[in-house]
Amino acid sequence: MSEQIVISTGALFGLLAVIFGAFGAHALKQTLSENQLKSFDVGVRYQMYHAIVLLILGYSSIDTAHVVYWCFTLGIILFSFSIYVLVLFDAKGRKLKFLGPVTPIGGLLLVLGWLLICFQF
Template sequence: MVLIAHIMGSLYGLLAVVFGAFGAHALKKSLNEQQLKSFETGVKYQMYHAILLLVLGFNFNLETALERFMIYCFIIGIFLFSFSIYGLSISAAKGRKIRILGPITPLGGLLLVIGWALLLYSFIQNLV
């Protein structure tokens, strides 16, 4: 499980840099200010959580069910949250907004919140 956290953290980090550069250069001309801000939000959240996956992989054994579920919440949450924002921003700029992606973004956000709550719970559990 540690290897999965490291691989996904590295992949998401790499893609965040690529998408950030793509947004800053290639999409700057085709997205309006609000769409560009949304795209950048997706990139930021992706990078923050990519770094988190790497840190968790280095600091936890990721052997308990709670730790595994936490990692899956972050991996799936990143994908649903950030990638749905990318899809919404780009499709809206082309005049064909993919509306089905709208409800996916908050679902991804909810998984990220659950991942953070599980991390908090694991810290509290270690205090007791």
């Protein structure tokens, strides 16, 4: 995994987290319930935390960097993005039950990435 790809991915996820955070705080404030806004915010925060770690990971030389990269990248997509979709569809009165199990799978991938970092050191 090249350093540029890891850093670019982290930067893209960070950029999207800022955009989604602003969108949630301003555009969705009148549309979503308080609980829906809290869920949306969890997705944004976890996305930003892991984007920052991806940026740091791009400059590191740990042996498991490529596996951590994939755990965090897929984890962000499955965890945060499934929350965004679930919340937005729920706000329109449509439940996407098939996405319910996707969120915890993404969370497990994020945990696995952190475990790999822990075991590295």
